[in-house]
Amino acid sequence: MQFYADPVDGAEVSLGREEWFCPGVVSDEPIFVNRSTGAVWYFPDTGIEWWKSAVFERAADNFTTFFLAWVAGPHYMQLTGSQPEEQWPDLLRVLGRLGG
Numbered sequence: 001m002q003f004y005a006d007p008v009d010g011a012e013v014s015l016g017r018e019e020w021f022c023p024g025v026v027s028d029e030p031i032f033v034n035r036s037t038g039a040v041w042y043f044p045d046t047g048i049e050w051w052k053s054a055v056f057e058r059a060a061d062n063f064t065t066f067f068l069a070w071v072a073g074p075h076y077m078q079l080t081g082s083q084p085e086e087q088w089p090d091l092l093r094v095l096g097r098l099g100g
Helices: 063-071 077-082 087-092
Strands: 020-026 029-034 040-042 057-060
Touching: 040 063, 057 063, 057 087, 077 087
Parallel strands: none
Antiparallel strands: 020 029, 029 040, 040 057
16 A cells, blocks of 8 residues: 555646555545654545645644544545445445434
């Protein structure tokens, strides 16, 4: 997974393994943890390949907050583009984790 943090020629955002850790991907879009701050960052879907995007956003101050809000919470649909009737979003809705 760490190859996602390697610098890419022509990339809009420059990363590096010393500063960034990639714990996984969502639909081929890597998620990054800043090694010095613990903050979680990602490239939101903009319709182009992630490494060509200049849009690199902070999702959470730490991995626990990211997991609860983005993987098991109200931002899951935004992160994945899943449909409400899919199994995981449906479970989150039943558990009251999607809000609304």
